[in-house]
Amino acid sequence: MSDLRGRELVKEFPGGVRALDGVSFEAPGRKILTLLGPSGCGKTTLLRVIAGLESPTSGSLDLDGLDLLGVPAGRRDVGFVFQNYALYPHLTVAGNLGLALEVRGMARGERERKIRETASILGLEALLARKPGQLSGGQQQRVALGRALVRQPRLYLLDEPLSNLDAVLRESMRFELKTLLRRVDATAIYVTHDQAEAMSLSDHLAVMRGGRILQYGTPSDVYRRPEQVFVATFVGSPGMTLWRVTRDGDGCRSGAARLPLAPPSTPAEDFLAGIRPEDVEVFASAAPGSFQATVEGAELMGARTLFTLRSGDALTRVLAAPDACAGRVWVRWPPGRVHWFDPATERRIDGAIGTEAR
Amino acid sequence: MRRALFALAIVAVLLWSVAPALWQALTALKPDEQITKIPTVYLPNPVTFEHVTALWERKPFGRYLLNSALVSAWATLLCLVCAAPAAAVLSRAPARWRNRALLGLLWVGLFPPILLLFPLYEGVRFLGWINQPAALIIPYAALHLPLAVWVLESAFRALPREIEEAGRLDGLRALDRVRRLHAPLAAPSVATAGLLVFIFCWNEFLLALTFLTRDGAKTVTAGIASVAGSSLYEIPWGQLSAATVCATLPLAILVLVFQRRIVSGLTRGAVKG
Numbered sequence: 001m002s003d004l005r006g007r008e009l010v011k012e013f014p015g016g017v018r019a020l021d022g023v024s025f026e027a028p029g030r031k032i033l034t035l036l037g038p039s040g041c042g043k044t045t046l047l048r049v050i051a052g053l054e055s056p057t058s059g060s061l062d063l064d065g066l067d068l069l070g071v072p073a074g075r076r077d078v079g080f081v082f083q084n085y086a087l088y089p090h091l092t093v094a095g096n097l098g099l100a101l102e103v104r105g106m107a108r109g110e111r112e113r114k115i116r117e118t119a120s121i122l123g124l125e126a127l128l129a130r131k132p133g134q135l136s137g138g139q140q141q142r143v144a145l146g147r148a149l150v151r152q153p154r155l156y157l158l159d160e161p162l163s164n165l166d167a168v169l170r171e172s173m174r175f176e177l178k179t180l181l182r183r184v185d186a187t188a189i190y191v192t193h194d195q196a197e198a199m200s201l202s203d204h205l206a207v208m209r210g211g212r213i214l215q216y217g218t219p220s221d222v223y224r225r226p227e228q229v230f231v232a233t234f235v236g237s238p239g240m241t242l243w244r245v246t247r248d249g250d251g252c253r254s255g256a257a258r259l260p261l262a263p264p265s266t267p268a269e270d271f272l273a274g275i276r277p278e279d280v281e282v283f284a285s286a287a288p289g290s291f292q293a294t295v296e297g298a299e300l301m302g303a304r305t306l307f308t309l310r311s312g313d314a315l316t317r318v319l320a321a322p323d324a325c326a327g328r329v330w331v332r333w334p335p336g337r338v339h340w341f342d343p344a345t346e347r348r349i350d351g352a353i354g355t356e357a358r
Numbered sequence: 359m360r361r362a363l364f365a366l367a368i369v370a371v372l373l374w375s376v377a378p379a380l381w382q383a384l385t386a387l388k389p390d391e392q393i394t395k396i397p398t399v400y401l402p403n404p405v406t407f408e409h410v411t412a413l414w415e416r417k418p419f420g421r422y423l424l425n426s427a428l429v430s431a432w433a434t435l436l437c438l439v440c441a442a443p444a445a446a447v448l449s450r451a452p453a454r455w456r457n458r459a460l461l462g463l464l465w466v467g468l469f470p471p472i473l474l475l476f477p478l479y480e481g482v483r484f485l486g487w488i489n490q491p492a493a494l495i496i497p498y499a500a501l502h503l504p505l506a507v508w509v510l511e512s513a514f515r516a517l518p519r520e521i522e523e524a525g526r527l528d529g530l531r532a533l534d535r536v537r538r539l540h541a542p543l544a545a546p547s548v549a550t551a552g553l554l555v556f557i558f559c560w561n562e563f564l565l566a567l568t569f570l571t572r573d574g575a576k577t578v579t580a581g582i583a584s585v586a587g588s589s590l591y592e593i594p595w596g597q598l599s600a601a602t603v604c605a606t607l608p609l610a611i612l613v614l615v616f617q618r619r620i621v622s623g624l625t626r627g628a629v630k631g
Contacts, residue, residue, distance in 0.1 A: 014452070053523050074529035086520030090542045099538075100528035147524070 003029050004050065004155060004187065009059035011045050011211075019045040020056065021211035027189055028204070032181055034190045034219075036198040037208035038234070043191045046208075047157050050189060052076045063154065074103075076155075079148025083160040085140050087132040093119070093143050094128040097150045118150040121180070138169050145177070149184065156181065156188040162197065174200055195235050199223065207231045229346040232274050232339055238306050241317045242274040244343060256312030260289050261333055264340050264349045271349070272341040277306060277319040279337035283330040290332040295325045379606070386410065386599035393595045409596035410604070413585070419601065421574055422581035423608065429491050429577055430559035433498035437555050438548065440499065441506035446536045448507070449514035450522070460508065467504030471564060474501075482569055493569040494577065498562060502555040509554070513547030514540050553616050560609055578605040 004027040011020035019042045027033040035043040048054045050061065052073030061068045068076060088096050094115050101111045119125045122142045132140055141161065148156055161177070162170045178201050181188050192198050198205055199219045206216045207230075215227045226232035232240050243259065245252040247269050251260045254273075263271050283290055293309035293316060300306075305322040308315055309331055316331055318324075340349040385393055386409055388402040413419050448456050478497055487493035517540065525535045541548055566580040576584065582601045585594060 051527060053526065073523075073526045074531075076527075078527065080524070080527045082520045082524065084518065084520055086518060086524040088521065088524070088539065099525075099530075103529040103534075147528075 003027065004063050004189070005061070006046075006050070007060045009046065009049060009061065010057045011042075011049060011054060012057045018211055020049065020059075023059070023208075023211070023213055025206055025213060025216065027187060029187050030185050031203040032178070032186075032188045032190055032201055033204045033206060034192060034198040034202035035206050035208055036192060036195060036235070038193055041208040042211040043193075043208050044159055045211075047159055047189060047191050050155070051078050051080050051157050053080075077151075077153050078155040078157050079151055079153035081144050081148050081156070081158040081161045083163060085132075085144040085164075087140060087143055087147075089132050092129050092131055093124060093135070093146075096132065096143055097146050100147070100151050114150055118146045121149065122146050137165055138173065141165060141173065145180070149180075152184075154187065156186045158188060158190045160192050160194075161190075163192070163194070170197075177201065196237060199235070205235075207234060209234075225348070226339060227348050229272060229274075229341045232341070236276055238277050238301075238317060238319065240274045240276050240339070241280070241315070242272055243314055245271050245273050247271070254312070254314045257314040258291060259333065260291055261335060261338060266349060268342065268349075270343050272343050272346075273333075274339040274341065275316075275333050275337055277317040278304075279334060280316060280318040280320075281332040281334060282307075282309075282318055282320055282324050283332065286330050287332055289335075290330040292328060293331045294328055298322075298325070379603075382599045383603050385595060386603050388596065390596055409594075409600040413597050413600050413604065416597075417581060417585060418574055419578075419581065419604065422576055422578040423605070425491070425575065426560055426577040426579070426605075427608070429494045429498070430556050432491070433495045433502070433559045434552050434556045436495060436499035437502050437506050438510075438552055441503055441510055441551070442536050442541060442548070443533060444503075445507050445510035445514050446532075446540050448511045449517075450519070456511075460511065463504040463507055467501075471501060475564060475568060478565065479568055487569070489570055489572045489575040491575075494559075494562075494565055497565055498555075498559045502558055505558075506551045506555055509547055509551040510544065513544040517543050549616055553613065556612070557609060560605075 006023060006025050009020050009023045010018070012018050021042070023042070023046060025033070035046060037043045045054060049056050050068075052068070052071065055069065063076075088099065091099065094112075097115045097118055098111050101114060106114070115128070116125065119128055122145060124139070124142055124146060127135060127139060127143075132143065135143065141164070144161065148158075158177075162173055165173060174197055190198075190201060192201075202219055204216065205219045205222045206213045207222060208214065209230055215222055215231045217225075222231060222235055226235060226240075229242070233242065243254040243257075245254045245259060245263070247263050248258065250262050251258060252263050252271065252273070253259065259273065261273065263273070281287075281290075286292075291311055293311040295307055296310045296315065297308040298305050299308075300322065301319070304319050305324070307318045307320060307325045309318060309325065309329065311331070316333075318331070341347065342349055384400070384402055387405050387407070388399065389404070389406050389408070392399040392402060448459055451459070474497075482488060482493045485493075521539055521543065522535055525539050530538060560577075561579065562577075563579040563583070566577045567583060570576045570580050573581075573584070578601075582598065582605060585597050585601055
């Protein structure tokens with residue numbers, strides 16, 4: 001439906017804070033693009049620029065080839081869901097949903113039909129006469145969504161819409177939201193700092209930091225092939241184990257611990273080697289390419305347990321069956337599962353020998 | 359002991375603030391000879407309404423009250439209508455500019471109105487507005503604008519910014535946002551500002567006395583000033599007291615009515631707290 005394209009967007013606030021530092025992106029129609037990053041990375045600023053609530057210092061933004069920057073917020077035809085909902089407290093649920101339609105001059109009968117239709121999608125029919133103050137958090141959240149939905153906008157913009165819900169509700173709403181956005185065939189841009197939410201919701205993922213997009217791709221691409229150290233550690237939970245290693249013969253060394261793992265064939269001597277906890281293999285006795293470790297701690301995560309293993313002064317985190325590790329174990333980092341990074345540039349090192357095909 | 363002291367303090371405050379008004383009211387109900395009698399007669403005996411009726415018979419007192427009500431109401435409305443958009447803009451302006459503007463308004467508000475009397479009079483005469491309500495309505499609204507902006511600005515600033523932004527995204531224009539979002543959400547403050555401005559307009563004397571010369575056009579303050587005795591040497595205490603009480607009563611009622619309306623908590627449920 002609607003392709004949104006941003007080019008070299010820069011937003012500098014008075015006082016010199018550069019919230020966006022040259023962001024280019026493309027949000028394909030009918031897909032959910034998630035902007036993921038820690039607080040202060042510029043993701044919300046980018047969303048607000050797209051909505052027209054902020055104007056960028058420079059750069060361009062167009063929707064289906066139509067320049068958006070000259071269009072005021074009220075006429076950009078975007079549905080925005082605020083993090084704190086921002087419902088109109090003095091209006092009923094019906095009033096909240098209907099205001100935008102009324103402003104557009106939609107006839108009363110048509111308006112009421114639309115409001116009822118939207119309310120039934122969200123299960124709000126019984127609450128139409130209530131005021132936001134009489135609703136629970138989850139219901140308020142639905143009204144906020146409904147306010148975007150009722151207008152059938154070309155673009156949905158969601159600013160951490162689930163972050164104010166409790167954990168159980170958040171998970172069920174996450175699924176509901178995804179189903180709903182699919183159902184209305186929406187082009188959506190979703191902002192979150194929660195990587196699990198981002199992974200489960202989005203078609204595309206843009207990881208942001210310091211006003212820049214570090215990596216763009218499908219969630220599984222970003223997860224499997226993080227291009228930067230930051231992306232590697234930010235995406236995925238529990239987080240990636242990362243060792244700072246130096247080349248040592250045909251293996252490498254991190255402090256006192258020796259990692260029997262050949263680094264990529266580059267002239268470099270120093271590397272960052274990372275592995276996700278679920279990729280680590282654990283053995284009860286010595287296996288080829290393994291090294292010894294002692295169990296330092298265990299955290300039950302449900303079906304699996306997160307073990308922290310110590311080898312010398314380096315730690316490896318392993319996600320394994322609860323009875324997999326006890327006392328002394330042998331650990332193997334399967335070469336194909338190890339991510340290598342350049343410690344100076346923090347970029348991924350690729351095409352290296354020593355990484356076997358998957 | 360503490361409770362007794364507290365009660366005593368309340369009685370003292372009540373006496374201090376209510377006594378003059380009470381004295382005025384009692385005087386209004388006393389027969390003439392008891393008003394100035396020594397030793398003092400405290401309670402009117404018998405209670406008489408002759409001053410009140412005389413006031414209405416000899417002066418168009420009802421007309422005064424109506425004029426005051428009309429002038430004050432229109433001035434208040436005009437003042438709020440002008441102050442609200444200004445306050446809405448200032449409340450979202452960068453702090454540096456906002457503080458300058460607010461300080462500037464305060465300065466203007468501190469200006470003694472008597473300094474404006476002469477230029478205003480010239481203006482009013484030029485426009486042919488002598489004895490016209492507009493001659494008071496517009497200056498009143500302007501004079502109390504700083505106060506209204508101050509009250510409304512602080513109330514608007516406390517509103518969640520996102521509600522305004524939601525309004526923007528829903529397509530509401532700036533003035534519509536003030537009317538449909540700011541005003542209802544800050545209703546208690548709007549009521550407070552309106553009430554204050556109304557009281558000040560109602561009590562205003564200087565401009566009213568100067569710009570209104572025809573009896574039928576006078577507001578109640580100017581009207582009271584024209585209450586005179588039968589001779590130059592007689593001060594009609596009874597009638598004057600009756601006039602002040604009658605002029606104050608509507609204000610007192612208004613305050614009581616609005617006191618109930620000024621409820622906070624209207625923004626409950628706007629944003630998740």
